[in-house]
Amino acid sequence: xxxxxxxxxxxxxxxxxxxxxxxxxxxxxxxxxxxxxxxxxxxxxxxxxxxxxxxxxxxxxxxxxxxxxxxxxxxxxxxxxxxxxxxxxxxxxxxxxxxxxxxxxxxxxxxxxxxxxxxxxxxxxxxxxxxxxxxxxxxxxxxxxxxxxxxxxxxxxxxxxxxxxxxxxxxxxxxxxxxxxxxxxxxxxxxxxxxxxxxxxxxxxxxxxxxxxxxxxxxxxxxxxxxxxxxxxxxxxxxxxxxxxxxxxxxxxxxxxxxxxxxxxxxxxxx
Ligand SMILES: [Zn+2]
Numbered sequence: 001x002x003x004x005x006x007x008x009x010x011x012x013x014x015x016x017x018x019x020x021x022x023x024x025x026x027x028x029x030x031x032x033x034x035x036x037x038x039x040x041x042x043x044x045x046x047x048x049x050x051x052x053x054x055x056x057x058x059x060x061x062x063x064x065x066x067x068x069x070x071x072x073x074x075x076x077x078x079x080x081x082x083x084x085x086x087x088x089x090x091x092x093x094x095x096x097x098x099x100x101x102x103x104x105x106x107x108x109x110x111x112x113x114x115x116x117x118x119x120x121x122x123x124x125x126x127x128x129x130x131x132x133x134x135x136x137x138x139x140x141x142x143x144x145x146x147x148x149x150x151x152x153x154x155x156x157x158x159x160x161x162x163x164x165x166x167x168x169x170x171x172x173x174x175x176x177x178x179x180x181x182x183x184x185x186x187x188x189x190x191x192x193x194x195x196x197x198x199x200x201x202x203x204x205x206x207x208x209x210x211x212x213x214x215x216x217x218x219x220x221x222x223x224x225x226x227x228x229x230x231x232x233x234x235x236x237x238x239x240x241x242x243x244x245x246x247x248x249x250x251x252x253x254x255x256x257x258x259x260x261x262x263x264x265x266x267x268x269x270x271x
Contacts, residue, residue: 002071004134004167005210007056010071014079014101015051021096022047023062029091030108033072036092037122038065038114048096055130055166059123065116067094068123072109078102131164134203135211139165145196148188155191155199156184156262167207174238174263176202183269184255184262190271237263 002010026040049061058077060067071077081099092103092112103110115123131147132139147164148155156177159168168176177184179202182195191199213234236246238261241254245265255262 001073001169002056002075003169003172003210004056005172005207005214007058007071008053008135008211009214010077011051011053011058014077014099018048018051018060018079018096018098018101020047020049021098024095024097026095027086027093029086029089029093032091032103032105033070033109033111034113034122036112036114043094043114054127054133055162057127059118065114066118066123068111068113068115068126069103070111070126071103072105072107072111074107075103075105075110078104129163131162131166134165134167134207139200139204141197141200144200145193148191148196148199151188153188154184154257155182155186155188156257156260158188159203160258160260165203168203170260171235171238172203172206172210174261175206175236178237178263178265178269179206181269183271184257184264186271235263237265239263 023043023046026036026043028036028040043062046065047063049063052059052061056070058069060069069077079099079101083100083102086093086102087104089106090102090104091108091110094101103112113122118124118127132143144164148158151158153161156173159165159173159176160170162168174184176199180195180199182191182199237252240252240263242251244250245252245268248265248267250265250267252263253266255264
């Protein structure tokens with residue numbers, strides 16, 4: 001599933017090149033998770049502005065309205081000129097004067113939704129419950145710590161919930177907690193201020209690194225491959241059950257929390 005770093009890398013892959021383009025035509029394939037909310041023909045002639053990101057949503061500003069894009073479970077976007085003909089899994093395509101933006105989504109949990117503005121209910125319903133952006137100046141430590149203090153959830157679940165800070169998906173949660181030295185089962189409100197500071201810093205470090213690596217592995221974003229959905233990560237603990245911890249050589253362990261896998265080092269991470 002594309003996580004925040006993949007979505008951010010996707011955004012960087014086309015934000016500059018699509019800026020200022022005029023929409024020529026929009027083609028829809030099979031239904032996606034949510035309807036487009038406008039007749040595709042009505043988008044022709046509109047100009048594309050900035051491409052922003054909030055959580056795992058991309059917001060493509062138009063001179064009239066905006067498009068909210070979510071990659072769902074298996075979606076990936078490409079933008080370029082001379083793309084091959086649309087395939088059976090290409091369910092949204094926006095031809096512009098500067099290239100074609102195409103959503104490839106075999107499982108169709110992704111969506112492209114038009115809204116008149118950001119206050120429109122179809123945007124607010126999806127963005128209003130999101131926590132702070134971890135890589136923005138808004139990622140305030142006091143608010144982060146206050147959010148931890150009032151939760152009785154295991155810290156791993158608390159991170160996944162995304163109510164206080166977005167973007168820490170399942171893989172990143174294991175990596176972040178390893179870096180912060182905190183066991184995934186630790187109760188959120190049992191984390192003291194010093195450890196909370198380490199956790200706050202670890203979230204930024206892990207996500208920033210993932211974006212950096214993803215960015216370098218996706219130089220061909222607009223080229224022949226263009227698949228931006230998933231990129232290989234060099235993980236410290238995730239997916240490494242039984243392999244030696246990079247810090248202390250103790251075998252990494254796996255546990256299940258709410259049906260999800262949590263990987264951790266029993267020696268480097270404490271309750
Ligand atoms: Zn260790």
